[in-house]
Amino acid sequence: MIFNLHIWRQKNAIAQGYFEQYQIDVSESTSFLEMMDALNEQLITNGHDAIAFDFDCREGICGSCSLVINGAPHGKHRATTTCQAYMRDYADESELWIEPWRATAFPIVKDLVVDRFAFDKIIQAGGYIATRTGSASEANTIAIAKETADDAFDAATCIGCGACVAVCPNASATLFVAAKVSHLSSLPQGEIDSQRAKKMLTEMDTQGFGTCSNYRECERACPKEISVSNITKMNKLLYQHK
DSSP: OEEEEEEEEOSSSSSOOEEEEEEEEOOTTOBHHHHHHHHHHHHHHTTOOOOOOOOSOSSSSSOOOOOEETTEETOSSTTOOGGGOBGGGGTTOOEEEEEOOOOTTSOEEETTEEOOHHHHHHHHHHOSOOOOOOSOOOTTSSOOOHHHHHHHHHHHTOOOOOHHHHHOTTOBOHHHHHHHHHHHHTSHHHHTOTTHHHHHHHHHHHTTOBOOOSOOHHHHHOTTOOOTHHHHHHHHHHHHTO
């Protein structure tokens, strides 16, 4: 399979970026990131700079593989991270445009790598449980309804990749914040912090993310299918404790 690739190149945060065209021949069983590896091998062999891109686990868990492929964060398939995509998925698309997340709060470091430290600042603002609970107790000591535990777990599957920000017309991180708030505030240990939603949303604004306008594109682009119902839950917590 031969692909014409248009890849965003940017030397550093202040340099002007541009799309550069490459061509590569790979098998249909090659994963998307393996294709990027093969392209970098070609570039290095020919004395050119490799393309910088993020990755870690390559198992859809870490959220590092932040690429926009033909305008879609993580590519064309739902509930799929970039590292889980294969070149056979693009058998009918010989031209691929590959670029980084686009958001003021996610400045480009180099090529396809963006700085997502803003997410860390939001977590530091309230994405944790500060209540002192002593040593770990027997798991069944605190009774938690299965429905509550399931809701908390569903929200906790957020991997913090930032696809919700990349696809949102406002570059809002509301779904990310809502997932963290919903996860922690659903549990008895986390209910005590009534200001979590306010603290994290305030930090979201400080970091330069936009506000939510209910486009719901974030839900579609999320590789873990985090529901926008978490935003509703977060807003209820926010206004209950104002």
